Amino acid sequence: MGKNVHLVSLGCPKNLVDSQVILGGLALQGYNICEEAGEADLIIVNTCAFVQEAVEEGLETILDLAELKTRGRLPRLVVTGCLPQRYGKKLLTQLPEVDLFLGSDGCRDLTTRLDDPTTRLVITRPSFLMDETTPRLITFPTHTAYVKIADGCDHHCTFCIIPRLRGRHRSRQPESILGEVAQLARSGVKEIILVAQDTTAYGHDLSAGYDIADLLTDLLTIDGPDWYRLMYTNPEGITDKLLTTMASSERICPYLDVPFQHSHPEVLRAMGRGQPEFDALALVRRLRQAIPGVWLRTSLIVGFPTETEEAFNHLYRFVAEAAFNHLGVFTYSPESGARAARLLDSVPDKVKKARRNRIMSRQKNISRTLNQKLVGTCHRVLVEGFSEETDLLLQGRTIFQAPDIDGVVYINSGQTQVGHLVEVKITAAHDYDLVGEIVEP
Ligand code: SF4
Missing domain, CATH: 3.40.50.12160 (Methylthiotransferase, N-terminal domain)
Structure with missing residues (x-):
C-alpha cells in the first residue's frame, strides 16, 4: 500500500x-x-x-x-x-x-x-512552466479545468509583489496548451478556463506574433469543450482582434474578467497602471459594443495612497455607470517589497472600509437589478452537484458565472447529472445568485 x-x-x-x-x-x-x-x-x-x-x-x-x-x-x-x-x-x-x-x-x-x-x-528564481507532458491530477470537479497558459508578470504595478513571487512573464508554447486541452477534452472536460497573471500578455514572448486571440482560434479546432473562459485580462492588453475572436464563437464565454483596480487617472498613475489617456469607462463601452451581451467582472482597490475624496467619488461614479455584473473590492494594504509601501499609507483604515462598503452596497443593487432582468429567460447551466446550502437543490453555473468568485444558479426542479449542461429557466433572482428549473435535460 x-x-x-x-x-x-x-x-x-x-x-x-x-x-x-x-x-x-x-x-x-x-x-x-x-x-x-x-x-x-x-x-x-x-x-x-x-x-x-x-x-x-x-x-x-x-x-x-x-x-x-x-x-x-x-x-x-x-x-x-x-x-x-x-x-x-x-x-x-x-x-x-x-x-x-x-x-x-x-x-x-x-x-x-x-x-x-x-x-x-x-528557493529559486521562478522559471518553471508546465507542459502537456507534466503529470497533473485534477481532483473534483472533473468537468471544469483551469489551464495555465503563462506564468509570471512583466507589469510594474506599485502595490503588487507578484512579479517578485512568480518571476518574469513566460508563455507556454501553443502546441503544449493545445495538447493539454485535447487530453482534457478526451477525459470529458466541458469547461476550460484559461488563467495566467495576465492572459492578454500571452504570446508576447513567443516568436511570430502569436497572441491570445490566435490561441483561442486554435483551441476552437479541438472537439469537446463547450466553454472556453478567459480570466485576468489586463485592461490595456485587450485588443480589437481579441474581442472579434471572442465574439466569433458561442464556445468562448461572453465573459471578461478585467481587473481595473481604479478609474481615477492620478490614482492609476500612482499605481503604475495605465497610460495617462486611459479611460476606464470608454473601455467598458468598447467591450459591450464588441461582444453584445458580454458579462463583465472587475476588481478594485480602495484607499490607495493618493486616493482623495474626489478620486474615490470618481471611482464610485465609474462603478455606477459601468454596471459590472460581478465586482470585488479590496482595501489597500501596503505590502513589504512593493514600491507603494514607501508611500505614506494616508487613508485611515476606517475610511478605507467605509469606501469599500459604499461601493459594495451600490454594486449589490446593480447586481440584483441585472439578475432580475434574467427572470423568465433560459440559459445553459453546467451542473456542479448539490447546493452548498442544502441537498434539496442542485447547483450550477451559466456561461456568465466563473467558479468560486461569481454567483451560482440553484436548480429547484428537474433531474440531471453532475457535469451535464442543461437548459434552465430562471424563475427568481437574488443579489448575486439565481434560481431556476430545468426545462430541457
Ligand atoms: S497587479 Fe496584476 S498586472 Fe499588476 S503587477 Fe500584479 S500581477 Fe502584474
Whole structure:
C-alpha cells in the first residue's frame, strides 16, 4: 500500500493548477490522495502570499496542521508556493514544525526534494512552466479545468509583489496548451478556463506574433469543450482582434474578467497602471459594443495612497455607470517589497472600509437589478452537484458565472447529472445568485 498525502491549496486558480501538478507527481510515486489530514503520511500546504490576509491564512493553516505532530502522528509537513518564496529563511525559525519549504517552483521537483532530508528550504528564481507532458491530477470537479497558459508578470504595478513571487512573464508554447486541452477534452472536460497573471500578455514572448486571440482560434479546432473562459485580462492588453475572436464563437464565454483596480487617472498613475489617456469607462463601452451581451467582472482597490475624496467619488461614479455584473473590492494594504509601501499609507483604515462598503452596497443593487432582468429567460447551466446550502437543490453555473468568485444558479426542479449542461429557466433572482428549473435535460 502506498503512502497517503493530504494537500491544502490556498489562493488563486493558478496556485490550484500547481497543486494539481504536485499531486500528479506524487500519484506517480504511488501516493494516495486522502481527504483527512489525520490519515496522511505527508501533508502539503501550497500557499498564497500576495497580501497580508493571505499570509495570515497560510500561517494559520500550517499551524493547525502542525498540531497533528503534537498529537502523536508524525506526518511530514511541507509548505510550498508564494509564502516561502516571499519570506524565505525567516520561516525556518518561525515555523520549526515544517520539514520542508519550497518556493513558487516547488511543484517542479517536490518529489525529488522529499528524498533529501538534509535540505529544509529551496528557493529559486521562478522559471518553471508546465507542459502537456507534466503529470497533473485534477481532483473534483472533473468537468471544469483551469489551464495555465503563462506564468509570471512583466507589469510594474506599485502595490503588487507578484512579479517578485512568480518571476518574469513566460508563455507556454501553443502546441503544449493545445495538447493539454485535447487530453482534457478526451477525459470529458466541458469547461476550460484559461488563467495566467495576465492572459492578454500571452504570446508576447513567443516568436511570430502569436497572441491570445490566435490561441483561442486554435483551441476552437479541438472537439469537446463547450466553454472556453478567459480570466485576468489586463485592461490595456485587450485588443480589437481579441474581442472579434471572442465574439466569433458561442464556445468562448461572453465573459471578461478585467481587473481595473481604479478609474481615477492620478490614482492609476500612482499605481503604475495605465497610460495617462486611459479611460476606464470608454473601455467598458468598447467591450459591450464588441461582444453584445458580454458579462463583465472587475476588481478594485480602495484607499490607495493618493486616493482623495474626489478620486474615490470618481471611482464610485465609474462603478455606477459601468454596471459590472460581478465586482470585488479590496482595501489597500501596503505590502513589504512593493514600491507603494514607501508611500505614506494616508487613508485611515476606517475610511478605507467605509469606501469599500459604499461601493459594495451600490454594486449589490446593480447586481440584483441585472439578475432580475434574467427572470423568465433560459440559459445553459453546467451542473456542479448539490447546493452548498442544502441537498434539496442542485447547483450550477451559466456561461456568465466563473467558479468560486461569481454567483451560482440553484436548480429547484428537474433531474440531471453532475457535469451535464442543461437548459434552465430562471424563475427568481437574488443579489448575486439565481434560481431556476430545468426545462430541457
Ligand atoms: S498586472 Fe499588476 S497587479 Fe496584476 S500581477 Fe502584474 S503587477 Fe500584479
